Amino acid sequence: MIGFSERLRALPGYPLAEIPAIKRRLIERGMDVIDLGAGDNDTPPPAVAVDAMTAALRDPAYSKYGFQQGLPEFRRAASHWIERRFGVAWNPATEILPLIGSKEGISHLPLAVINPGDVAIVPEPGYQAYLGGALLAGATPHIAPLRADRGFLLELDDVPAATLDRAKIVFLNYPNNPTAAVAPRDYLERTVRICRERGILLCYDNAYCDLTFDDYRAPSIFEIPGAADVAIECFSLSKSFSMTGWRLGFAAGPAPFVGALTRVKSYVDTGPFLAVQKAGAAALDRAEELVRPIRDELERRRDAAVAALRTAGFTVESPKAAMYLWIPLPAGIASATYARRALEDFGVVTLPGSGFGPAGEGFFRIALTVGADRLSEAAERLGRALEATRRGALATTA
Numbered sequence: 001m002i003g004f005s006e007r008l009r010a011l012p013g014y015p016l017a018e019i020p021a022i023k024r025r026l027i028e029r030g031m032d033v034i035d036l037g038a039g040d041n042d043t044p045p046p047a048v049a050v051d052a053m054t055a056a057l058r059d060p061a062y063s064k065y066g067f068q069q070g071l072p073e074f075r076r077a078a079s080h081w082i083e084r085r086f087g088v089a090w091n092p093a094t095e096i097l098p099l100i101g102s103k104e105g106i107s108h109l110p111l112a113v114i115n116p117g118d119v120a121i122v123p124e125p126g127y128q129a130y131l132g133g134a135l136l137a138g139a140t141p142h143i144a145p146l147r148a149d150r151g152f153l154l155e156l157d158d159v160p161a162a163t164l165d166r167a168k169i170v171f172l173n174y175p176n177n178p179t180a181a182v183a184p185r186d187y188l189e190r191t192v193r194i195c196r197e198r199g200i201l202l203c204y205d206n207a208y209c210d211l212t213f214d215d216y217r218a219p220s221i222f223e224i225p226g227a228a229d230v231a232i233e234c235f236s237l238s239k240s241f242s243m244t245g246w247r248l249g250f251a252a253g254p255a256p257f258v259g260a261l262t263r264v265k266s267y268v269d270t271g272p273f274l275a276v277q278k279a280g281a282a283a284l285d286r287a288e289e290l291v292r293p294i295r296d297e298l299e300r301r302r303d304a305a306v307a308a309l310r311t312a313g314f315t316v317e318s319p320k321a322a323m324y325l326w327i328p329l330p331a332g333i334a335s336a337t338y339a340r341r342a343l344e345d346f347g348v349v350t351l352p353g354s355g356f357g358p359a360g361e362g363f364f365r366i367a368l369t370v371g372a373d374r375l376s377e378a379a380e381r382l383g384r385a386l387e388a389t390r391r392g393a394l395a396t397t398a
């Protein structure tokens with residue numbers, strides 16, 4: 001009999017895995033389902049990206065292998081965007097790397113630095129690519145719980161010294177998924193300092209840097225002095241440009257780190273489709289005007305959802321960034337139980353906090369992926385789902 005690897009066995013279930021089948025079954029039964037699960041914008045991709053993609057599809061040159069070099073035009077556009085946005089300059093040829101979505105680059109990066117016995121420091125709750133990439137590279141994960149009373153910040157000072165001695169990579173993501181937390185500058189400064197002292201590679205996932213509200217501005221990790229000694233930063237076109245299915249992102253950072261990831265990727269893929277890179281270059285060249293309406297619409301949705309959820313009986317903060325609300329549940333309500341009740345009985349897709357790891361228990365996440373009216377309707381249903389779950393919990397313990 002064929003056996004499977006311990007690495008495969010160690011992978012936890014993915015939080016979105018069973019939702020599409022349940023949603024399809026409910027729709028077939030005639031239920032009106034409001035999907036707030038995946039962070040998948042309902043706004044269309046930019047017309048300039050669609051037009052660039054359409055033109056590229058008619059040119060056979062864009063149907064060739066891109067390999068890791070990819071489209072120089074996309075590398076230049078990414079470099080110019082970073083310089084405009086953050087004031088940080090990178091060489092497009094050696095310090096920018098096209099990715100098949102930032103998830104791909106993040107999950108492959110541990111393969112470049114992990115040896116047997118090495119530790120990867122992984123935030124929990126957190127994006128599953130961090131833990132998955134660490135496990136598939138053979139790392140020993142150290143799970144760092146993100147706590148509400150600490151601002152959902154991963155504090156390296158809390159990690160035992162013996163673990164830090166073995167750590168080779170740490171994953172940070174601010175603005176954060178799923179908590180929507182943001183990172184103060186002094187936090188980033190002390191984290192960079194510890195990484196430099198300990199020789200830990202800092203993988204900074206900045207996928208939500210442009211989805212910010214209330215005049216908040218999310219920084220690049222490379223705005224922090226010393227970060228260039230220890231960090232690599234990953235960006236995505238998925239959220240800012242409503243291009244989730246196009247699978248395009250890029251890594252930026254010092255040539256040795258980008259080169260190491262390039263070498264890994266040369267053995268596992270041949271880079272993003274060149275026509276998609278052409279479209280991405282067109283979007284990045286006009287990023288400021290294209291992202292603004294998406295950001296403004298998300299801010300309107302955030303305000304509507306927060307107000308409606310509070311009316312429905314939830315205690316929820318109004319985040320400064322990202323496209324999610326991370327909502328606490330009353331004590332004694334399991335997040336998976338609540339999420340299933342909300343979906344199957346009330347037709348609202350949410351993600352249970354436990355799906356992001358045990359430290360996420362006690363919360364659930366919604367994505368701001370439908371309009372304000374639908375979010376208000378979803379909040380009302382979620383309030384009724386909470387009351388039904390409470391009654392069920394009381395009946396179970398009576």
